[in-house]
Amino acid sequence: MSSESSGSSESSGSSGSSGFPDPRPVYARATEQAVALIKTVRQEQLTAPTPCSEFDVRALLSHVVGVTRRFAVVGEGGDGLALEPVAGDVADDAWAAAYDEARTRAIRAWSADGRMRSPVRVPWGEVPGWQALSGYVMETVTHTWDLSEALGHPLELDDELAGFALGVARRVLPEAERDASRPFAAAVEPPAGGGVYGELAAWLGRTPLAGR
Secondary structure, three states: OOOOOOOOOOOOOOOOOOOOOOOHHHHHHHHHHHHHHHOOOOHHHOOOEOOOOOOEHHHHHHHHHHHHHHHHHHHOOOOHHHOOOOOOOOOOOOHHHHHHHHHHHHHHHOOOHHHHHOEEEEOOEEEEHHHHHHHHHHHHHHHHHHHHHHHOOOOOOOHHHHHHHHHHHHHHOOOOOOOOOOOOOOOOOOOOOOHHHHHHHHHOOOOOHHHO
16 A cells, blocks of 8 residues: 655654754665665566555556655645656656656755754645654655565665664554554554564555565
């Protein structure tokens, strides 16, 4: 299941004197990991299934690029919600370049300290910038796992990023059961040997493709 998620976190990222955890370095690392994975996608994999049942690989990439573009606009002070969270203008051989451009724009848009404290409007309401950015870390890391599953795990993923995202997920979705108003299904049992990414996926209602 896809989302544009909400969040805050208690770990990874130094709060310094700001009074809140700084998710900017974590977001940069998460997007670096995502673009490295996207670069491995082969043309014949674009129609492969993903753990998000409504997305094949191509549709997942479109969503990831579209959401990142939207988030960049929010960080720039624009109305990101006016943009659809899809990227219908990207050729099949240009997904990595499109995502790299979007993530670079987003990192730049969210670089100022003031942006962390200022309220911004995102799909789940109006929240301080640091909470919005923490939520998009969770979004990015989770969809990176989705893509990794679809591609057969071509790269080793960073466990620290999954730990940060899991902290966000458990904070904003503290109950394992969820109703239809939530963008995630009820939590499921983590797969044996799935590590912290398996825990993250399970808490967000996802199951590995091999387990279906």
